[in-house]
Amino acid sequence: MKCKKCDQKAVINLQHHNISFCKEHFLEWMRVQTERVIQKFHMFTKEERLLVAVSGGKDSLSLWDILWQLGYQADGLYLDLGINDFNNYSSDSAEFTRRFAEERGLQLTSMDIKAQYGESIPEMAARTKRGHTKPCSQCGLVKRYLLNKLALDGRYDAIVTAHNLDDEAAFLFANVTHWSLDYLGRQYPLLPATTGFARKAKPFCQIYERESAAYAILSGINYIYTECPYSDGSKQLRNKRYLNMMEDEQPGFKTQFYLGYLRALKAGAFPQQQESAAKLEEKRCAKCGQPTQSDGLCTFCRLVNK
Numbered sequence: 001m002k003c004k005k006c007d008q009k010a011v012i013n014l015q016h017h018n019i020s021f022c023k024e025h026f027l028e029w030m031r032v033q034t035e036r037v038i039q040k041f042h043m044f045t046k047e048e049r050l051l052v053a054v055s056g057g058k059d060s061l062s063l064w065d066i067l068w069q070l071g072y073q074a075d076g077l078y079l080d081l082g083i084n085d086f087n088n089y090s091s092d093s094a095e096f097t098r099r100f101a102e103e104r105g106l107q108l109t110s111m112d113i114k115a116q117y118g119e120s121i122p123e124m125a126a127r128t129k130r131g132h133t134k135p136c137s138q139c140g141l142v143k144r145y146l147l148n149k150l151a152l153d154g155r156y157d158a159i160v161t162a163h164n165l166d167d168e169a170a171f172l173f174a175n176v177t178h179w180s181l182d183y184l185g186r187q188y189p190l191l192p193a194t195t196g197f198a199r200k201a202k203p204f205c206q207i208y209e210r211e212s213a214a215y216a217i218l219s220g221i222n223y224i225y226t227e228c229p230y231s232d233g234s235k236q237l238r239n240k241r242y243l244n245m246m247e248d249e250q251p252g253f254k255t256q257f258y259l260g261y262l263r264a265l266k267a268g269a270f271p272q273q274q275e276s277a278a279k280l281e282e283k284r285c286a287k288c289g290q291p292t293q294s295d296g297l298c299t300f301c302r303l304v305n306k
């Protein structure tokens with residue numbers, strides 16, 4: 001197996017593209033692909049300030065590295081969720097992230113949820129006792145809220161997350177099987193800013209998980225290998241497995257599935273519900289001022305306020 005570009009021994013074969021690369025040309029290919037997606041969806045420019053959500057995992061550190069190498073002004077945000085019960089997931093991932101930023105001289109903001117709000121994510125979830133043992137929904141809510149808040153407070157032009165093609169295809173699969181039209185109308189990789197909400201972009205939306213892992217390993221990025229202990233047995237992981245089976249039989253399946261969705265979205269197949277600015281101004285959280293659909297407090301303030 002030889003590199004398509006230089007004829008040297010290849011270290012990776014991308015079956016769905018039917019190409020192989022040596023280390024150097026694979027890393028270059030990843031940067032080119034990411035830049036292409038940024039341009040294709042008009043995500044952001046080099047003059048804008050970006051806030052990258054980093055977890056210490058392969059996807060977010062690879063993305064941050066690529067954005068930095070491409071010359072984007074990308075700062076990192078790490079949220080310490082306080083998930084240390086089964087392994088040291090949060091403490092270890094905080095350390096990987098800190099070292100990554102330090103080695104490159106990048107700006108990293110870290111927030112310890114427990115220090116800030118008095119409870120870790122598992123503690124918040126246990127208190128709210130919604131009949132679920134896992135804290136994933138509370139965790140998602142807190143992460144979305146704080147990422148948005150810190151981006152707005154820091155006057156960033158866009159929030160950047162490292163959702164890869166496997167993540168997007170698995171969400172899509174779940175949303176299609178449940179016919180969640182509401183979600184299907186919102187899964188575009190670029191969501192423009194609206195009242196109270198920062199712009200959100202996903203530059204890895206066409207990058208396979210395997211590729212972002214290979215990028216991290218081949219470029220010597222130290223990242224946390226363990227997953228969040230609560231992700232075990234999740235629907236998202238199960239859907240990823242199903243899609244991997246399809247991909248094994250039909251290389252390129254995930255790409256086709258995702259790009260087909262984007263075409264359908266563009267053709268108006270799903271309602272793209274963008275709340276109008278006036279509507280968002282109507283109701284504001286009494287505590288934090290965020291637009292909210294409920295009276296009084298927003299869901300985040302209700303969760304941390306109890």
Ligand code: FES
Pocket residue numbers: 081135136139140228229230231
């Ligand atoms: Fe949030 Fe696992 S519960 S990362």
Ligand code: ZN
Pocket residue numbers: 003004005006007008021022023024025
């Ligand atoms: Zn090569």
Ligand code: ZN
Pocket residue numbers: 285286287288289290297298299300301302
């Ligand atoms: Zn609020």
